[in-house]
Structures are given as C-alpha cells and as structure tokens.
Amino acid sequence: MTDLTPDHVSADTLLLVPDVTLTPDGPQDGYGVVVADGTFVGVGPAERLARIHPQLTPVRLPGHVLMPGFVDAHHHLTQSFGAALAFGEPSEIFRRVWVPLEGALDEESVFVATKLAALESLRGGFTTVADAGTRASVDVDVVASAAREAGIRCVLGLVCNDADNDAEDGGDAARAVLAKAAEHLARYDGDALIHPSLAVSVPEAATPRTLRDTARLAAAAQAVVQIHVNEHLAGVERSLVRFGLRPLEYLHHVGALGPQLVAAHATLLTPAEVGLLADTGAAVSYNPVASAWKGNAVAPATTLAARGIRFGLGTDGTRGDAFRLVEAAEFAQRLTYGLATGDSSCGAGWTWLEHGAAGGADALGLGTRTGRIAEGAAADFLLVDVTGPEMHPSWDLPWELVRRGNRDQITAVFVAGRLRLWRGWPPDWDGPALVRRAAELGPEVVRRASVVRAHPTSEAARTRAAAAGSPGDAPARGVARAADASRIRSAAR
Numbered sequence: 001m002t003d004l005t006p007d008h009v010s011a012d013t014l015l016l017v018p019d020v021t022l023t024p025d026g027p028q029d030g031y032g033v034v035v036a037d038g039t040f041v042g043v044g045p046a047e048r049l050a051r052i053h054p055q056l057t058p059v060r061l062p063g064h065v066l067m068p069g070f071v072d073a074h075h076h077l078t079q080s081f082g083a084a085l086a087f088g089e090p091s092e093i094f095r096r097v098w099v100p101l102e103g104a105l106d107e108e109s110v111f112v113a114t115k116l117a118a119l120e121s122l123r124g125g126f127t128t129v130a131d132a133g134t135r136a137s138v139d140v141d142v143v144a145s146a147a148r149e150a151g152i153r154c155v156l157g158l159v160c161n162d163a164d165n166d167a168e169d170g171g172d173a174a175r176a177v178l179a180k181a182a183e184h185l186a187r188y189d190g191d192a193l194i195h196p197s198l199a200v201s202v203p204e205a206a207t208p209r210t211l212r213d214t215a216r217l218a219a220a221a222q223a224v225v226q227i228h229v230n231e232h233l234a235g236v237e238r239s240l241v242r243f244g245l246r247p248l249e250y251l252h253h254v255g256a257l258g259p260q261l262v263a264a265h266a267t268l269l270t271p272a273e274v275g276l277l278a279d280t281g282a283a284v285s286y287n288p289v290a291s292a293w294k295g296n297a298v299a300p301a302t303t304l305a306a307r308g309i310r311f312g313l314g315t316d317g318t319r320g321d322a323f324r325l326v327e328a329a330e331f332a333q334r335l336t337y338g339l340a341t342g343d344s345s346c347g348a349g350w351t352w353l354e355h356g357a358a359g360g361a362d363a364l365g366l367g368t369r370t371g372r373i374a375e376g377a378a379a380d381f382l383l384v385d386v387t388g389p390e391m392h393p394s395w396d397l398p399w400e401l402v403r404r405g406n407r408d409q410i411t412a413v414f415v416a417g418r419l420r421l422w423r424g425w426p427p428d429w430d431g432p433a434l435v436r437r438a439a440e441l442g443p444e445v446v447r448r449a450s451v452v453r454a455h456p457t458s459e460a461a462r463t464r465a466a467a468a469g470s471p472g473d474a475p476a477r478g479v480a481r482a483a484d485a486s487r488i489r490s491a492a493r
Contacts, residue, residue: 006422008059009383009412012036015056017046018383020397022067023373024358026350027397032058033066035379038192038417043375063387064411065397067353068371069127069380070322071360074226074264074285074314077143077154078102078110078134080117081442083317088455091232091296094201096452098135104449105136109441111146116438118150119431120320122421124407126152127380127414128371130285130314130364132226132264133157133199140184144194149429151420153380155364157199157226158184162210174210181214185221192416195366199226202235203247203256211256218260224283224365227251230273231265233296248273257282262363264314265290267297274303283310283363286355288332289325290316298336301329302347305355312360313352323405326352330402349399379417385409 009016013036021031023043032049034042034056042049050058082101086093105113114131121129129152134143140158147154162177181198188196198214200206206214218225229247230236239247248269251257259281266277266284277284286301304311313329315321333346361371370378386394390404413421425431456464 004061004411006412006419006427009414010419010427012417013056014417015042015046015049015053015058016061016066016383017058018061018064018066019386020065021373022065022353022397027065033373033379033381035414035417038379040373040375040377040379043373061383063385065384065386065401066373067382067384067401068357068373069382069413069415070125070325070356071312071364071366071371072121072126072129072315072320072322072325073262073312073360073363074287074316075117075121075129075131076134076317077114077117077129077131077147078105078136079317080113080120081109081438081445082449082451083319085446085451085453086294086318087458088461089294090454091294092234093294096454100449100451101445102135103137104445105134105138107138107142109445110134110136110138110142112434112438112441113445114143114146115150115434117317117320118147118152118154119426119434121315122150122152122320122413122415122426123410123424124320124324125322125382125410125413126320127382127420128153128155128361128364128366130155130197130226130262131157132228133159133201135159141187144188144191148191148193151193151415151418151426153193153195153366153370153378153415155195155197155224155366156188157197159199159201160210160214161201161205162207163205174207174213177206177210178213178217181217185217185223195223195364196221197224197226197262197364202228202231203250204239204242208254211251211254215256215258215260219258222365224260224262224363225256226262226264226285227256229263229266230268231295233268236268246270246273248276252276252280259283260365264316265295265299267291267295267299269300274300274307274309277304277309278307281310283312285314285360285363286311286329287314287316287318288328289318290314291332292328293318298332300337301355302333302337302343305347305351310359310363311355312363313356314360321407322356323401323407326356326402326405329356349396349402352402353398379414381414382410383412383414385411 017032021028032046162173188194243250257280261282264285286299291298329352338346358371370380
C-alpha cells in the first residue's frame with residue numbers, strides 16, 4: 001500500500017497484515033495481528049485471523065515489518081536540555097553537569113525537557129523508557145504527565161537518596177524517604193502508561209536501611225529499584241575505601257540485591273560479581289553508547305547472556321535511537337570481547353533485538369506486559385519500511401535490522417494500541433512547537449545552572465588548535481586545563 005496514511009491505522013480495533021511479523025519465535029511471513037483495547041488479541045496466520053474476525057477489514061502493509069517497540073532500560077528524561085554538554089567529557093560528569101542542570105529546572109522546564117526526550121525516544125523506535133529519577137525540585141508527577149502526554153510508556157523512578165545525615169539507619173530522614181517511596185508506588189497503581197519504580201543514584205547515596213527497605217517495598221509491589229552500579233573506576237574505589245566492598249558486593253551485603261534490582265551500567269564486574277547477579281536474579285541495563293561517550297569500560301553483555309542474567313539495553317540519555325543502540329550493543333561486544341576471543345558473532349543479531357525489547361521489558365518488571373508481539377501483550381509496536389536498498393536482497397532480517405536498520409525507516413509507532421508517531425511526528429499534538437519551546441527554554445536553564453565542563457566546545461578546541469598552528473596537536477591542545485575551568489563554566493552559562 002503505497003498510499004498508506006494515518007487514517008488507515010487509527011481505528012480502535014485493527015487487523016494488520018504486514019509482510020513480516022517479528023514474533024518471539026522469529027520472523028514470520030504471512031502473519032497478522034489483531035489489536036483491540038490496547039492489546040494484541042490475535043497473532044497468527046493472517047488468513048486464520050481474517051476468518052476469526054470477519055467484521056474487520058485487513059489493513060495490508062506491503063514492504064513493512066511489524067516488530068516490538070524497543071525498551072530503553074535506562075534514561076534520564078529531565079536531562080535532555082544538556083545532552084551535548086557531555087560530549088568530550090571524562091567520566092563521572094554527574095557532579096559537574098547533571099546535578100547542577102537538574103537543580104536549575106522549574107516545573108515548566110521539567111515538563112518540556114521530559115516531553116522532548118520522550119518525543120526523541122518515540123522517533124527512535126522506543127515505546128517504553130525507564131527514567132532513573134530526577135533531582136529537580138518538582139513533583140515527579142510533572143515527569144509522569146509529560147510522558148503520558150507524549151504517549152510513551154514510562155517506568156518512573158523516584159529518587160530515594162538519604163545518606164546526607166549522621167544516623168547509620170537514616171533515622172527520621174530514612175522514615176520520610178520510605179514513606180514517600182510507598183506513596184509513589186501506590187500513586188500510579190493501575191495507570192495505563194506510568195509504572196512506578198524507586199531509584200538510588202549510587203549505593204553510597206542511601207543508608208543501608210533505605211537500600212534494604214526500598215528493595216523490600218519494590219519487590220512487594222512488583223516494581224524495580226534502579227541504581228547506578230559499578231559504572232566508573234572512581235565509584236568502585238570510593239566504595240572499597242568506605243565499605244571495604246565493591247558497589248555490587250555492598251548491595252548484596254546490606255540485603256538490596258535481588259530480582260527487583262536494575263543495576264545500571266555494571267561495566268566493571270568481577271567474575272564473582274557476575275556470579276552474584278546470576279545467583280540473586282538481579283537485572284542489568286547494558287548501556288553501550290554511554291560506555292563509548294563517557295565510561296571506563298563496557299559491560300560483559302555476552303557473558304551475561306551466556307549465564308542467563310537478565311538484561312536490557314539503555315541509552316542513558318545519550319541519543320534516543322533504538323536501531324543505533326542495538327548496533328552499538330553488538331559492536332561494543334565485538335570490539336571489547338569478540339576480537340580477543342575470535343567470536344565473530346557476539347550473540348548474533350537476534351540477541352540484541354531480543355534484549356532491546358523483551359529483555360529490557362523483563363529487566364524492568366514488565367515482561368508480561370510489553371516487549372513481545374504475542375497475544376495478551378500490550379500493543380506496543382513499530383511498522384518498519386524495509387523496501388529501501390538497505391534491506392535488499394535480504395538474507396538474515398534480524399542481523400539486517402541490527403546492523404543496517406535506521407530510524408528513518410520507521411513509518412509508525414504504536415503504544416498501547418494507539419498511533420503515537422507517524423513518519424517521525426505525532427499525529428495528534430504539535431511536535432514542532434514543542435521543539436521550538438525547548439530551544440527557548442534550554443539555554444535559559446543552562447545559564448542558571450553552574451555547569452562545569454572539563455573540555456571546550458568543538459569550535460573552541462578548533463580555534464585553539466588553529467592558533468597553535470599544528471593540526472596534529474589539536475587533540476592534546478584542545479583539552480581544557482584545570483585553570484580554564486572558570487572560563488569553560490562561563491562559556492557554558
């Protein structure tokens with residue numbers, strides 16, 4: 001159907017017949033899906049579905065693959081105004097960039113930043129994002145409202161840090177944090193798109209009592225606790241000095257390691273810590289682009305897969321592009337582990353598609369809800385145009401989607417059975433107007449924030465290299481010295 005329009009796929013109940021459907025059993029030719037009440041009520045051979053549902057007119061989608069929407073297992077939705085501030089920066093930038101940036105947000109800028117990030121995620125093929133909690137001093141429901149208005153499914157974290165007090169058990173501060181945590185988990189019970197979770201920035205940011213009790217609360221509510229774990233060398237070393245244990249070991253020691261934990265990054269794992277993950281059922285968010293942009297290492301995802309450890313793929317707010325994320329997931333494994341061992345497959349294409357969707361949903365506690373094209377699952381899916389030269393001739397569709405797929409091929413994005421994006425833009429709200437407002441608000445927020453960058457902008461580095469008169473020295477001369485910090489701060493502001 002070359003004249004396919006949003007009207008063809010906007011009904012409440014649909015029988016869609018693409019060329020190929022990506023099911024948990026692999027690509028299926030001649031399959032169709034029936035969508036009703038936000039779920040898949042039928043998945044199977046198109047002819048059979050047409051007989052079962054004679055009242056429905058099949059919407060044929062030649063040249064398209066119907067596949068699960070991707071799941072971003074680790075995001076920071078309220079950091080979207082400062083994404084490019086992290087470019088060229090060394091690791092552990094949260095103190096210099098993210099904490100001051102989020103501290104400068106007000107209610108409107110939280111809403112706009114979140115909705116902007118959600119729009120980018122939808123454009124990139126994500127139907128679910130996990131927000132690891134904002135430090136902005138606004139009601140977290142502002143984040144929920146923006147995600148809901150954008151139309152994306154959101155696992156919404158509430159930050160439960162309470163270590164800024166002298167009491168080992170947290171005392172009154174811990175009791176207050178845990179009461180808010182319980183309220184947050186109850187607040188979104190039954191919400192169609194918002195799934196509450198708890199979050200701790202890093203293990204040392206919460207008292208042992210809070211680490212243990214947030215784990216208990218989340219497990220009882222069938223929710224998750226998101227914690228940045230074993231991400232940077234500095235963080236591992238601080239934990240060793242303070243507790244005598246590595247961060248993941250410390251979580252196990254205080255009773256916070258279990259199926260409810262989503263360990264964000266987990267790039268620096270010993271064999272013993274891999275064993276702890278396997279033994280306790282904890283999950284990992286593997287964030288390969290974040291490792292490349294600002295990390296110290298790459299999580300051993302192929303080892304996690306071989307050990308049966310649950311994991312999804314996360315952007316960490318780097319870029320909301322799911323096809324480039326699954327490519328980076330495979331590519332990073334090939335460079336860091338595959339080349340050294342002669343593993344030219346590194347899990348093959350299907351591994352990364354699976355962990356980019358169903359695996360991420362499972363890690364976030366939504367494994368029965370989304371991430372699969374299957375009867376009873378939420379109708380969170382993509383229509384991907386495969387008529388272009390990237391996919392012809394086609395020999396291995398999963399590999400082709402991982403290594404050659406592009407977000408420009410996404411014709412439509414559906415969340416809970418509703419059309420949320422059509423050829424890159426929402427059909428029922430003004431996406432360009434949001435982008436324009438974000439362009440106005442973003443610079444204002446950054447000016448208010450005391451952001452400190454260690455590296456100059458690209459243009460500043462280029463100017464410095466030109467002044468030095470030696471292009472070969474540009475990388476070394478382009479790095480800002482500590483004495484330049486105030487000047488870089490002023491430029492950022």
